Amino acid sequence: xxxxxxxxxxxxxxxxxxxxxxxxxxxxxxxxxxxxxxxxxxxxxxxxxxxxxxxxxxxxxxxxxxxxxxxxxxxxxxxxxxxxxxxxxxxxxxxxxxxxxxxxxxxxxxxxxxxxxxxxxxxxxxxxxxxxxxxxxxxxxxxxxxxxxxxxxxxxxxxxxxxxxxxxxxxxxxxxxxxxxxxxxxxxxxxxxxxxxxxxxxxxxxxxxxxxxxxxxxxxxxxxxxxxxxxxxxxxxxxxxxxxxxxxxxxxxxxxxxxxxxxxxxxxxxxxxxxxxxxxxxxxxxxxxxxxxx
Numbered sequence: 342x343x344x345x346x347x348x349x350x351x352x353x354x355x356x357x358x359x360x361x362x363x364x365x366x367x368x369x370x371x372x373x374x375x376x377x378x379x380x381x382x383x384x385x386x387x388x389x390x391x392x393x394x395x396x397x398x399x400x401x402x403x404x405x406x407x408x409x410x411x412x413x414x415x416x417x418x419x420x421x422x423x424x425x426x427x428x429x430x431x432x433x434x435x436x437x438x439x440x441x442x443x444x445x446x447x448x449x450x451x452x453x454x455x456x457x458x459x460x461x462x463x464x465x466x467x468x469x470x471x472x473x474x475x476x477x478x479x480x481x482x483x484x485x486x487x488x489x490x491x492x493x494x495x496x497x498x499x500x501x502x503x504x505x506x507x508x509x510x511x512x513x514x515x516x517x518x519x520x521x522x523x524x525x526x527x528x529x530x531x532x533x534x535x536x537x538x539x540x541x542x543x544x545x546x547x548x549x550x551x552x553x554x555x556x557x558x559x560x561x562x563x564x565x566x567x568x569x570x571x572x573x574x575x576x577x578x579x580x581x582x583x584x585x586x587x588x589x590x591x592x593x594x595x596x597x598x599x600x601x602x603x604x605x606x607x608x609x610x611x612x613x614x615x616x617x618x619x620x621x622x623x624x625x626x627x628x629x630x631x632x633x634x635x
Contacts, residue, residue: 392412395409395412396411396412399411399412406600407598407600408600409600410600410601410604414601415601415604415605415608417601418599418601418602418604418605419437419605419608422436422437422440422590422602422605423436423437423438424436432590432593432594432602433584433585433590433593435584435585437605437609439585440584440585440586440587440589440590440606440609441587441609441613442585443585443586443587444575444579444586444587444588444610444613445613447503447506447507447510447575447578447579447586448510448568448571448572448575450507450510450511451506451507451508451509451510451511451513451514451571451578452510452511452514452567452568452571454507454511454514454515455510455511455512455513455514455515455518455567455571456514456515456518456564456567458511458515458518458519459514459515459516459517459518459519459521459522459563459567460518460519460522460560462476462480462515462519462522462523463518463519463520463521463522463523463525463526463560463563464522464526464548466519466522466523466526467522467523467524467525467526467527467552467556468526468548468552473523476519477523480515480516480519480520483512483515483516484516484517484520488509488512488513488574488577488578489577491509491512492505492509492577492578492580495508495509496581501581501582502582505578505581506578506579506583509574509577509578510571510574510575510578513567513570513571513573513574514567514568514570514571515567517563517566517567517570518560518563518564518566518567520563521559521560521562521563521564521566522556522559522560522563524559525555525556525557525558525559525560525563526552526556528555528556528559529551529552529555529556530551530555533551533555534547534551534552537550537551557628557629558625558629561621561624561625561628561629562625564621565618565621565622565625568614568617568618568621569614569618572610572614572617575587575588575610576588576591576592576610579592580592587606587609587610588606588610590602590605590606591603591606591607591610594606
């Protein structure tokens with residue numbers, strides 16, 4: 342009887358929240374709020390500092406408005422490019438979101454082709470040594486070329502429609518994906534591969550069940566790099582017949598020294614690139630949740 346009562350008393354005592362436990366939960370909540378404040382506050386602070394320095398530089402009179410327009414002037418240009426004003430629809434007949442949409446569509450098409458081709462090449466180069474010896478110098482050669490070096494050749498071959506733009510973005514995205522996938526496949530744990538073979542797995546099963554999961558984290562990193570490189574090639578890809586498109590908008594505005602619109606296009610490319618990279622980070626965390634836990 343006394344043992345039963347003792348166990349009941351212990352259970353009741355454990356169920357009563359103690360000041361120490363409550364204090365620990367409060368500290369955790371405070372720590373979580375502090376982390377959120379840091380994650381949101383520091384980027385916001387850096388943005389305010391940037392805008393402040395920009396305003397000071399524009400107001401100093403050292404540079405003319407053509408070179409350093411005021412932030413308010415760029416904002417007005419962004420509003421004009423996003424609306425219909427005085428009978429003029431956006432910039433060159435297209436609203437800003439339409440320019441961004443066309444650029445994103447071209448980037449998506451080129452990046453998908455480049456990533457699919459890069460992953461396939463990386464798997465082949467990582468698993469078959471003679472394929473790697475043949476293709477690796479060509480990939481290195483392609484990585485060393487700036488986009489403008491072969492854009493004019495693509496225009497000669499494919500015309501000035503959508504084909505050369507998508508081809509250029511695909512060629513920009515393919516090498517980093519292929520190199521990252523090759524490195525990841527070559528770095529797959531040999532012990533796991535040998536263990537899979539020991540239990541009777543064939544070559545396809547080893548690649549599917551061992552090599553691909555091991556290579557996935559580094560391959561996703563290569564894909565993020567490929568998207569960034571493709572984005573850096575957007576303006577070059579849209580040099581010819583690039584309107585609607587943000588790169589075409591930037592080029593056309595630069596022809597008339599329209600610096601505010603050029604900055605609007607640059608900010609549109611940068612912000613959309615940040616958004617896509619954030620989405621890729623989410624995909625990476627979902628696809629490889631074990632990354633960073635060891």
